Amino acid sequence: MITNKFRSLFLGITVIVTLGASYAFTSPDASGLQPTVSKLSLPVIQPAMTTPSVAIPQRKNFKILSHQIKAGESISSIFSALDVSRTDLHKIIHANKLGEQFASIAPGKTLQLSIDASGQLQQLTYHKNAIETLKAELIHNKFNVELISKPIETRIASTQAIINASLFLDGQAAGLSDKLIMQLADIFAWDIDFALSLRKGDMFTVVYEKIFVENKEIDSGNILSAEFINRGHTYTAVRFEDKDGTADYFTPEGKSMRKAFLRTPVDFARISSRFNLKRKHPVLNRIRAHKGVDYAARSGTPIKTTGDGKIIYRGRKGGYGRVVIVQHGQKYSSLYAHMSRYKKGQKVGSHVKQGQIIGYVGKSGLATGAHLHYEFRINGVHRNPLTVKLPAAKPIKKSLFSAFKKQTRVHLAHLNTLKIPPLIAQNYP
Numbered sequence: 554m555i556t557n558k559f560r561s562l563f564l565g566i567t568v569i570v571t572l573g574a575s576y577a578f579t580s581p582d583a584s585g586l587q588p589t590v591s592k593l594s595l596p597v598i599q600p601a602m603t604t605p606s607v608a609i610p611q612r613k614n615f616k617i618l619s620h621q622i623k624a625g626e627s628i629s630s631i632f633s634a635l636d637v638s639r640t641d642l643h644k645i646i647h648a649n650k651l652g653e654q655f656a657s658i659a660p661g662k663t664l665q666l667s668i669d670a671s672g673q674l675q676q677l678t679y680h681k682n683a684i685e686t687l688k689a690e691l692i693h694n695k696f697n698v699e700l701i702s703k704p705i706e707t708r709i710a711s712t713q714a715i716i717n718a719s720l721f722l723d724g725q726a727a728g729l730s731d732k733l734i735m736q737l738a739d740i741f742a743w744d745i746d747f748a749l750s751l752r753k754g755d756m757f758t759v760v761y762e763k764i765f766v767e768n769k770e771i772d773s774g775n776i777l778s779a780e781f782i783n784r785g786h787t788y789t790a791v792r793f794e795d796k797d798g799t800a801d802y803f804t805p806e807g808k809s810m811r812k813a814f815l816r817t818p819v820d821f822a823r824i825s826s827r828f829n830l831k832r833k834h835p836v837l838n839r840i841r842a843h844k845g846v847d848y849a850a851r852s853g854t855p856i857k858t859t860g861d862g863k864i865i866y867r868g869r870k871g872g873y874g875r876v877v878i879v880q881h882g883q884k885y886s887s888l889y890a891h892m893s894r895y896k897k898g899q900k901v902g903s904h905v906k907q908g909q910i911i912g913y914v915g916k917s918g919l920a921t922g923a924h925l926h927y928e929f930r931i932n933g934v935h936r937n938p939l940t941v942k943l944p945a946a947k948p949i950k951k952s953l954f955s956a957f958k959k960q961t962r963v964h965l966a967h968l969n970t971l972k973i974p975p976l977i978a979q980n981y982p
């Protein structure tokens with residue numbers, strides 16, 4: 554347990570460190586725990602697809618109608634209400650592939666119509682989102698439809714927080730969007746059980762991207778590097794994107810943050826029976842080892858394979874009911890029982906990826922209610938899926954290691970400038 558005295562000391566030091574970081578990055582915001590957009594960041598300005606020319610020409614005798622789309626409205630009902638030619642609308646929608654997008658407009662967004670003195674529609678624009686505008690323009694009696702994108706600027710920001718209430722509340726207070734908090738939880742989910750083992754005083758530091766359009770922040774991008782201290786143990790992750798654009802998180806040494814196996818094959822399920830070699834069977838009512846974990850979940854809940862592998866069994870198996878067994882390399886296999894049905898399109902011999910759905914929860918075979926019975930075997934021996942030491946996913950390939958070092962150096966250095974000095978971290982009980 555942390556004493557109050559220690560906690561206040563800890564907080565005090567953290568603030569100093571954060572202020573230090575703010576100074577180092579000449580933050581415009583000196584409030585410490587607020588996210589700071591670093592001026593030393595490397596803004597990546599992506600070239601615009603087209604020159605932004607969204608503004609409607611303010612020609613004389615042109616009437617501009619601006620209409621905010623309400624729920625239940627369609628573009629055709631709007632055209633009728635505004636008394637604009639539906640023939641023109643038909644022409645716009647069928648002008649090209651992009652034209653069809655005018656048919657799926659969303660409530661809350663704005664349509665702008667530019668109409669000349671004779672009542673002829675000259676231009677129609679639809680602001681799809683903060684970046685893209687769909688524009689139809691009458692040119693030589695034909696509508697030309699194009700999608701105009703504003704240039705996107707990516708800036709690098711950072712923030713840190715001490716867990717006081719919850720990952721969500723403290724993350725939000727530190728300026729992170731729910732999306733970023735989910736990303737953060739996903740990165741460390743393999744090492745930290747956020748539902749059970751998060752503790753007051755745990756802390757994190759994140760370096761991430763902010764997406765700007767015309768100097769306005771519109772979204773967050775990726776987490777580039779992050780550190781999470783859980784119960785005194787420090788975990789560090791950095792993002793690496795390969796040439797094909799596939800990105801994943803690794804330790805600074807290039808080990809994967811992921812494990813070769815998911816701990817649980819179903820989301821949001823409750824454990825109804827644990828691994829127990831001396832359990833009394835609820836149906837048979839006699840001592841019979843329970844060599845797996847049961848997850849109570851509603852019938853039809855998707856079951857995910859916990860690791861990459863190959864389906865080696867798919868069919869009925871006595872009391873197990875409908876079963877799928879996946880072989881993962883030489884050593885490991887996993888078994889999923891009592892399914893209500895299998896995932897369509899798979900068969901014995903099919904290759905499956907970690908997290909891929911292989912069937913659905915049910916109560917086939919000997920089962921009192923809908924649940925998944927999950928077994929994990931190493932060299933044919935049943936092991937407790939909840940406690941077995943899981944192997945890590947593959948590290949950075951040797952051939953990519955220098956690229957990895959080069960790409961991650963800046964983001965790790967940024968993280969290090971914000972980090973709590975190791976001395977303090979070590980003293981933390």
Ligand SMILES: [Zn+2]
Pocket residue numbers: 826843845846847925926927
């Ligand atoms: Zn079971």
